[in-house]
Amino acid sequence: METVQVLLLAFVSIVIVNNLVFTKFLGICPYLGVSGRLDMAFGMGCAVTFVVTLAGIMTWMINNWVLATLHLEVMKYVCFILVIAGAVQLVEMYLRKFFPTLYESFGIFLPLITTNCAILGLCLFIDLWGIKSLLEATVLSFGAGIGFTMAICIMAGIRENLQLADVPDCLRGAPITLITAGLLTLAFMGFAGMIG
Numbered sequence: 001m002e003t004v005q006v007l008l009l010a011f012v013s014i015v016i017v018n019n020l021v022f023t024k025f026l027g028i029c030p031y032l033g034v035s036g037r038l039d040m041a042f043g044m045g046c047a048v049t050f051v052v053t054l055a056g057i058m059t060w061m062i063n064n065w066v067l068a069t070l071h072l073e074v075m076k077y078v079c080f081i082l083v084i085a086g087a088v089q090l091v092e093m094y095l096r097k098f099f100p101t102l103y104e105s106f107g108i109f110l111p112l113i114t115t116n117c118a119i120l121g122l123c124l125f126i127d128l129w130g131i132k133s134l135l136e137a138t139v140l141s142f143g144a145g146i147g148f149t150m151a152i153c154i155m156a157g158i159r160e161n162l163q164l165a166d167v168p169d170c171l172r173g174a175p176i177t178l179i180t181a182g183l184l185t186l187a188f189m190g191f192a193g194m195i196g
Contacts, residue, residue, distance in 0.1 A: 027118030041156030045149025056141025
């Protein structure tokens with residue numbers, strides 16, 4: 001029972017309290033670039049969730065079962081980036097085959113998931129935090145993806161509503177988007193310290 005509670009706390013922590021977008025400012029490029037429409041934001045969030053979960057699991061296994069065993073920790077970054085790039089290729093092939101309109105609407109942002117610092121950041125945080133269990137690494141990876149999806153969907157919902165709002169001309173576009181992002185970050189900082 002204690003393990004379930006720890007995993008649940010870890011999940012809630014990475015989704016809400018220690019959200020990678022709101023607290024570490026990782027993954028900002030797709031967060032701002034693809035959050036114009038809710039459907040695109042949700043699709044990007046699902047793609048990032050898949051990639052970050054797969055990458056977190058694979059990099060934990062490679063790091064703990066191969067690199068640490070052979071004392072090749074220096075190869076960590078190279079291996080992590082290769083795993084992330086492979087996972088993005090899987091997502092790209094899947095979307096091109098089954099969701100061509102979504103694939104086209106993502107444009108350059110889909111291949112840029114490879115360079116999404118939130119994914120590499122999570123893989124490095126899992127190592128930095130000393131996660132010793134594959135189950136914990138899986139929960140944290142999936143939670144980070146859910147947290148990213150939540151952040152980008154909240155932003156997309158607000159931006160869709162802002163199109164109908166009477167925003168002054170000088171604030172239309174990027175300025176109001178950045179102000180909104182800052183306010184969302186401040187709102188989520190209110191959860192800081194609730195869970196370690």
